[in-house]
Every structure is written in structure tokens, then in C-alpha cells.
Amino acid sequence: TVPQGLKAPSNGVLLGVDTLADGRTRWNWRVKTPNTYAIALNVGPYEEVSGTYKSRFGNSIPMAYWYLPGEKPQAEKLFAEFAPTLDFFESMIGPYPFGDEKLGVVETPHKGMEHQTINAYGNAYAKAPEGFDWLFQHEFAHEWFGNQLTAANWDDYWLHEGYGTYMQPLYGEWREGRARYAAMMQTQRALITNRRPVTQQRVATEEEVYEADKGGAGLDIYYKGSWMLHTLRGLIGDTAFFAVTRRAVYGRPDPKPGNFRPRFSSAAEYQALVRQVTGKDYGWFFDVYLRQAALPDLVERREGGTLSLSWTVPGGGNFPMPVDVQVAGKVHVVPMTGGKGRLPVPAGAHVVIDPDAKILRRSVAIEETQAWTAQSKRPTP
Known part of the structure; x- marks a missing residue:
């Protein structure tokens, strides 16, 4: 229930809006299979742009973006990215997991978050050489890698962030070809620090994964995870890589709207799927990239x-x-x-x-660059 003149976009399907006697409104939402860390209620003087996406799988998916007043031109440009981005994911990964609810995005004061069917967006409509909004694309990737496929243990959140980060170069490749993909991958490569293993092989808290000062891999679950997937794709080939990805996301090789549900997974299951699809044991690969800090x-x-x-x-x-x-x-x-x-x-x-x-291998040039950058940021005595 919100004051008069405000709106309250949230997860799932809007069943209706009730107007109370004092002018306040009650927004009634229903979500079928909520990811408990991805629930959000947003309240503000939002305006809305909406439409419908005709899926390559035959279903129709409602799309909506709630934005703040005075931003209509920018909002419409961002909304124009929704359909082609959705088509990319459906063509490369599989059906949008929440097509019977909506593709929803809401403008927020914070940078972004993968709230299920109501992704938070706070990237200020930033422009980039790749020609699309990376923040929107990244958070939307989490509908597959985070909300449909959810890691059972925070220790395996590279499944969310590694895949979620790899989707930006992959989208760049889908849009413009290998040169764009290579350029975006090289940008990510310079951000890998290798201070700690991507996984600690234990039950971990969110802080113990995302925060480097608490023993976590920090941003390496994003960038090193992405580069590990890039390396795996090159090693086993596109056919096997995307077959593994679909099985990890949907729990089956033939996803169609209505024949799958959100699922939990782990690094151990992912490694087993690679063995199942390829017929080979790649334990040596995961032992180095997931369980060791230093690169080969x-x-x-x-x-x-x-x-x-x-x-x-x-x-x-x-x-x-x-x-x-x-x-x-x-x-x-x-x-x-x-x-x-x-x-x-x-x-x-x-x-x-x-x-x-x-x-993904050791680069002395990157190590020296990172050391020089760190040194140059220190105050001069």
C-alpha cells in the first residue's frame, strides 16, 4: 500500500491495483517460484513503458520498464534493448524462465540487482563502445544464471556471476562478431587478480565470497569465472559448451516453456555435466581454475x-x-x-x-601492470 501518486512495481504478475478511501493504492502481486534473495518492492513516482515480445518458442512475454519522470527519451531507448537482448538469450541459452510472468526492470538509486522479473537498474543510461547497456544485460542474464539456476551454496556463486559476466562479450559477439567479443574479453582479463581461489570448498556466507577482505575471491567470481567459461568453450567446442549450459540452467537438454522449473546446482554438478556431455573427465581443468588461486x-x-x-x-x-x-x-x-x-x-x-x-593463463605483463597501477595510486611520501 503506497501514498497517492506513487507506484509499486514488484516481482511476478500484477493482479490489480486497489484504490483505498484515503487515496492510497494497494498493489497486488503474485510470484509463483520466488528466489528468496531476489524479492523486491520498489515505490516511487514511476512512469512506465511496456510492450510484448513474441518469443521464438511461440509464447508471448510482457515487458515493462518503470522509470522516473523526465527521462522518457532515455527510457524508451533502454526499453528498445529489451526485445533483442531477450532474443539473444533465448537463441543462445533457452526459453526465458519467467515468460508467464514478465520481463520487468525498474529504475533504482543503486547500481543494479537481479530481482526476479523486476531487475533493478541504476546505470544512468550510460553509453559504451559495444553499443548496449552492459548493466541491464548483466542483471537480465541473472534471470537464467541466478533465478532459474541458483547455486545451493554461496561458494559456487561463480555460476551466477561468471556466467552473468560472460554474457556481455557473448552478446557482443552475437551482435557484431568475434572482434567485439575479443575486445570485451581482453577488458575483463586485466581485472582478474588471482589472490584467492574462486571456490573455497566449504559452505560460505555471501560476505565470505564477495568481499576480498573477508577471504573471498571478490570480483574474480565475475571476471575469472567469465574467462574460465571462455577457456572451457574453446576447449570443448561450442556444441558441447552450450549443451552443458542448457543442462545446468534447465536440468534437461530440451527446454521449452512449461517443461522446467527453477533449480539448484553446484560446481560439482557442473563438472559432472561437462563429463556427461563430452565423455571426458575435465577434473584437471576445474582443479586449477576453481580450486587454485594462481593461473597455469x-x-x-x-x-x-x-x-x-x-x-x-x-x-x-x-x-x-x-x-x-x-x-x-x-x-x-x-x-x-x-x-x-x-x-x-x-x-x-x-x-x-x-x-x-x-x-586463461598467467600474464607477466598484466601482473606488472596491476602492480604499477597499485603503486601509482599510493600517496607520495
């Missing part, structure tokens, strides 16, 4: 007509990550069985390791 380091040595490569990983385990090597303009794949590989290289030939940056 690729050691290169060129002697005579041979290029020798070897992986060094925290804990000293096996890391058979194949590596692309470009020699005189031609790309060769070095299998790296046992974590080591060799490739004949003509004398004087120009060599580029991992030319398309498929692998």
Missing part, C-alpha cells in the same frame, strides 16, 4: 628447430591443455599430453603462442 603458466623454450612448451600449475598436477601455436602465419595445435608438447619450427620463423587468446 606456459613455459616456452626454443632450441634449434624445436619449440618446447610445458605447463606449470599450482599443486604440480597434470594440465593437458592444448595450445594453438601460429608459425609463419599458420596455426598448429599442440596437444600437450601430460602437460608438455613440442613443435618443429623453422629457423627464423615468427611464432605466436595462443594467437586468439583462448586460454
Whole structure:
């Protein structure tokens, strides 16, 4: 119940608005399967722009954006992003999980939050080179990775934030191609700090995951999680990667509106799904990227007509990550069985390791840049 002249957008479906004798209004909302950390009530002098999306799955989905007065042009531009963004997710991941309720967004004083069917938006209609609002796209990604698929333990919230962050470069690729994808991935790469493992292998609180000063991985659950998914996609291929993703999100390979419900998952289940889909055990991959802080380091040595490569990983385990090597303009794949590989290289030939940056690995340049940036921010004595 809110004062006269105010509106109260919330989760789920609006059943109706009752006007009381004193002029106040009662907003009646119903939500079928609420994610308990994603419930929100917003009250303000909102104006609304709305429409209907015709899904590629045959259903129609209501869309609405509640915004503050005086922002109609900006609001309409943001609302114009709703349908193509929804089409991207439905084409790449699967059906919008809450199509029988709505796609809802509301302007808020805080930056953003994935409140189910009523995402908070506070990005001030910022513009970016990629041509879309990353904050809206990120929070909307959480309808799949957060509200449909929910981690059973905060320790596995890379399932929310890693996927939620990877969706921005993936959308960039869907819109403009590989160059945009690569540019956005490189921006994320510079933000990975590797101070702590992405997962602690224990039941954790929200603060113990999101806050670095309380032992958490902090922003690495976003950016390192995203780059881990990028590396996994390159390793197992698009067909397997998106098959794993759909099974993780919907609990089945053939999602259609009405044949799935929100579900809980974990890193252990995700790893099992990769094994199920590919027929191979990638435990070595998850042991390094999820359970160790340091990144794998690729050691290169060129002697005579041979290029020798070897992986060094925290804990000293096996890391058979194949590596692309470009020699005189031609790309060769070095299998790296046992974590080591060799490739004949003509004398004087120009060599580029991992030319398309498929692998999340140690970068001395990034480490030195981060150290220099931290040093430059310190006050001069």
C-alpha cells in the first residue's frame, strides 16, 4: 500500500491495483517460484513503458520498464534493448524462465540487482563502445544464471556471476562478431587478480565470497569465472559448451516453456555435466581454475628447430591443455599430453603462442601492470 501518486512495481504478475478511501493504492502481486534473495518492492513516482515480445518458442512475454519522470527519451531507448537482448538469450541459452510472468526492470538509486522479473537498474543510461547497456544485460542474464539456476551454496556463486559476466562479450559477439567479443574479453582479463581461489570448498556466507577482505575471491567470481567459461568453450567446442549450459540452467537438454522449473546446482554438478556431455573427465581443468588461486603458466623454450612448451600449475598436477601455436602465419595445435608438447619450427620463423587468446593463463605483463597501477595510486611520501 503506497501514498497517492506513487507506484509499486514488484516481482511476478500484477493482479490489480486497489484504490483505498484515503487515496492510497494497494498493489497486488503474485510470484509463483520466488528466489528468496531476489524479492523486491520498489515505490516511487514511476512512469512506465511496456510492450510484448513474441518469443521464438511461440509464447508471448510482457515487458515493462518503470522509470522516473523526465527521462522518457532515455527510457524508451533502454526499453528498445529489451526485445533483442531477450532474443539473444533465448537463441543462445533457452526459453526465458519467467515468460508467464514478465520481463520487468525498474529504475533504482543503486547500481543494479537481479530481482526476479523486476531487475533493478541504476546505470544512468550510460553509453559504451559495444553499443548496449552492459548493466541491464548483466542483471537480465541473472534471470537464467541466478533465478532459474541458483547455486545451493554461496561458494559456487561463480555460476551466477561468471556466467552473468560472460554474457556481455557473448552478446557482443552475437551482435557484431568475434572482434567485439575479443575486445570485451581482453577488458575483463586485466581485472582478474588471482589472490584467492574462486571456490573455497566449504559452505560460505555471501560476505565470505564477495568481499576480498573477508577471504573471498571478490570480483574474480565475475571476471575469472567469465574467462574460465571462455577457456572451457574453446576447449570443448561450442556444441558441447552450450549443451552443458542448457543442462545446468534447465536440468534437461530440451527446454521449452512449461517443461522446467527453477533449480539448484553446484560446481560439482557442473563438472559432472561437462563429463556427461563430452565423455571426458575435465577434473584437471576445474582443479586449477576453481580450486587454485594462481593461473597455469606456459613455459616456452626454443632450441634449434624445436619449440618446447610445458605447463606449470599450482599443486604440480597434470594440465593437458592444448595450445594453438601460429608459425609463419599458420596455426598448429599442440596437444600437450601430460602437460608438455613440442613443435618443429623453422629457423627464423615468427611464432605466436595462443594467437586468439583462448586460454586463461598467467600474464607477466598484466601482473606488472596491476602492480604499477597499485603503486601509482599510493600517496607520495
